[in-house]
Amino acid sequence: MxxxxxxxxxxxxxxxxxxxxxxxxxxxxxxxxxxxxxxxxxxxxxxxxxxxxxxxxxxxxxxxxxxxxxxxxxxxxxxxxxxxxxxxxxxxTGEALAAALTEAELEGREAWSVTTAGRGGLVLERPGEAPVLVEEARLPMPAGPVVLVGDAAPVAAARLLARGRGRGCPARGCRWRVSWRLRLPGGARRGCxxxxxxxxxxxxxx
The missing domain is CATH 3.30.420.40 (ATPase, nucleotide binding domain)
Structure with a gap:
């Protein structure tokens, strides 16, 4: 095909x-x-x-x-x-970005796509759910380990990790461990x- x-x-x-x-x-x-x-x-x-x-x-x-x-x-x-x-x-966009991840990159994590929206908002897309517009400060906490993809992945990862540390949950060993991948095709890993x-x-x- x-x-x-x-x-x-x-x-x-x-x-x-x-x-x-x-x-x-x-x-x-x-x-x-x-x-x-x-x-x-x-x-x-x-x-x-x-x-x-x-x-x-x-x-x-x-x-x-x-x-x-x-x-x-x-x-x-x-x-x-x-x-x-x-x-x-x-x-x-979320399906495309998640499909680009390798099995090693996923490592049992759920893939969340986070992209920028107008007026400082973010668009969050999770597996099996429709994309939703959220404020950065109102990103939902994951129930388990996640890998973030999309052009707003670094912002979302920093926000979630900071919130987790504020709850006494260090990034390493945390039940909802967060990592992120920001990709572009080819050598530069900075987009989609x-x-x-x-x-x-x-x-x-x-």
């Missing part, structure tokens, strides 16, 4: 092509608020590098994230899916790595 993945939810725009579970080629670029111009070019580069295959599926990040980037990515993905007559699949867990958003066929 060949999957074309598009992501512009956070600060970077990225496109990647998978074939039978392995990444064939990928491109990414810093593009805060410039995703509508950048993402189509990245997708074209990915398809050209792979020999212009017709994917079996088009996958796209559907948020949480910035409005401009999400609108650009979803519109582009819909256009590709309609043109090729293939299914369109949506994956949330494109990874997809397949979940049906809409089937398009001609």
């Amino acid at each position: 060949v999957i074309l993945g598009l992501d512009a939810a956070l600060a970077r725009a990225s496109a990647a092509l998978w074939r039978d579970g392995a990444v064939v080629t990928e491109r990414r670029r810093d593009a805060q608020r410039g995703q509508p111009a950048v993402l189509p070019a990245l997708a074209a580069e990915v398809l050209e590098a792979a020999g212009h295959p017709v994917p079996d599926v088009v996958a796209v990040a559907i948020g949480p994230g910035g409005f401009t980037g999400l609108r650009a990515a979803i519109a582009l993905a819909e256009g590709f899916a309609l043109g090729w007559g293939v299914p369109l699949l949506g994956v949330t 790595r494109t990874a997809w867990r397949r979940r049906s958003m809409r089937n398009r066929s001609t």
Whole structure:
């Protein structure tokens, strides 16, 4: 199976092509608020590098994230899916970030995605739950060990660890031990790595 993945939810725009579970080629670029111009070019580069295959599926990040980037990515993905007559699949930002973690990084922890929102808020996405907007000071305490991902992971980790120490619970040995991973594709580990867990958003066929 060949999957074309598009992501512009956070600060970077990225496109990647998978074939039978392995990444064939990928491109990414810093593009805060410039995703509508950048993402189509990245997708074209990915398809050209792979020999212009017709994917079996088009996958796209559907948020949480910035409005401009999400609108650009979803519109582009819909256009590709309609043109090729293939299914369109949506994956949330939290699902994509969690899917990029290795088994060693998870180590029995639950993955929480924490991304920035307007006016100093945060968007929290936990497994099996819809994303919710929360104030930094009102982040819920985890019931067990967690690993935080997303562009606001360092802020959330610092807040939870400080609150835990205030309750007499040191970070090491604490029942709800917190760690965080902040990723970007490639060498720099500072943002979001494109990874997809397949979940049906809409089937398009001609």
